[in-house]
Amino acid sequence: MISKFKTIDFYQSKSAYNLLPYRFLSLDSQRYIVTNLAGEYIILSLDELQRFTRKQLTYDDSIYNELKSKHFLYDDESDIALELLAVKYRTKQSYVANFTGLHIFVVTLRCDHSCPYCQVSRQSEDKMSFDMTREIADKGIEILFKSPSSTLKVEFQGGESLLNFELIKYIVEQVETKNITFGKYIKFVIATNLSPLNNEILEYCFHRNIYISTSLDGSEKLHNTNRPKQGNDSYAKSVAGIERVRQKLGQNSVSALMTTTHESLKYPREIIDEYLRLGFKSIFLRSISPYGFAVKTVNSTGYDMNEWLDFYKEALAYIIELNQAGVKFVEEYTALVLKKILTPYPTGYVDLQSPAGIGISVIIFNYNGEVYASDEARMLAEMNDKTFKLGNLLTDSYEQIFTSDILIETIYETMLEGVPRCTDCAFIPYCGSDPVYHHATQNDKVGYKLTSDFCHKNMSIIKHIIKLMETQPDIKTILESWL
């Protein structure tokens, strides 16, 4: 007779299990976070971690099955553990196969604002020599359709992109005509401060299904301080523009981005209240980028990363409070990290990828035809540092641009799995490689992570989110609802 159950000796014996790849780091003085290749995690005490690592766990240890089901170990009973782990890892890295999805056309450098934290060397509104030409746009469109990705996003940036609306129309129409042959899913987004918005633009966006991305830094006083403009009416124009866009294109057709300046640090709650008041359902808390014009004004706009982290934590606590009171509101960076922690899916967020998202997820066509590996790489070029220039649309082919030494070498050298400190870090599945940031701040694409603000920011945020989920189940439920 075949018994359904194994003998008691089987369950009492020391288990003969094998370890699957894992990394760990201390979460606090008592606990360790252990992660595997697919980003699944488990919290263990030091004793549990040591017994697991020394293969001293037995089947009746309470954590044995959890470690097994999350692919930290496998035993004779695990038929397909390795295959399952491989599928989850492949799913997490699937963005690599899709290759470049986001194509950014910088249609002009002209702008009507003079924001001190701007990363671009804007030009005055009448300097047409800083507009992209149709010839350059055509070359960019050719490259766009060589992407193997079936889903493409075309984003228009500036300067103030709407100051060259004629070229935006030209590109949209050329892309749509060509796409009759290619049949890709293409989304258009205009990044704009909304001040040049008029009925003609709204009507066009309505008929072509174009989305709007704008900037909103907080209250009227804060926004106008951060974003000076003749007439001091940047906030009024933004708010009126958001309202007009929603009326014509729909409530969810416009999103807003905020940049945290030194002044903003005082107002975490007020900034969120402003977003709520204007009907937004989320906010993306962004620290200032150390590129371009922002570097020249760092004394007035800059701050220490610890100050920003305090700001982030206070803002997140307030957002969680709002959710507890029944107001659904999401912090987008936290939601991105949560997706990486709690699901097997990639986020597509360029700054949190390894291999780095530059070039392989995003590409920038500057107004003058120069091609850059990311928006930050273009901003760096505004500081006369063209390290991440991949070529020129007027002279280089798709193959030359995407196999340029600088792109291949950078991606190869900066994969976290081979980077000092990252290679042993439990947060590899949740973090990313940002060679442009590290080149700009440390003059080293790989980066020295012990003194890197990028590392400090992500390590602090990931730890903070995991601690919140592990200590407060009601907060975990709220955070899970953001996915």
Ligand code: SF4
């Ligand atoms: S950058 Fe820092 S947090 Fe991110 S994987 Fe590397 S060591 Fe870990």
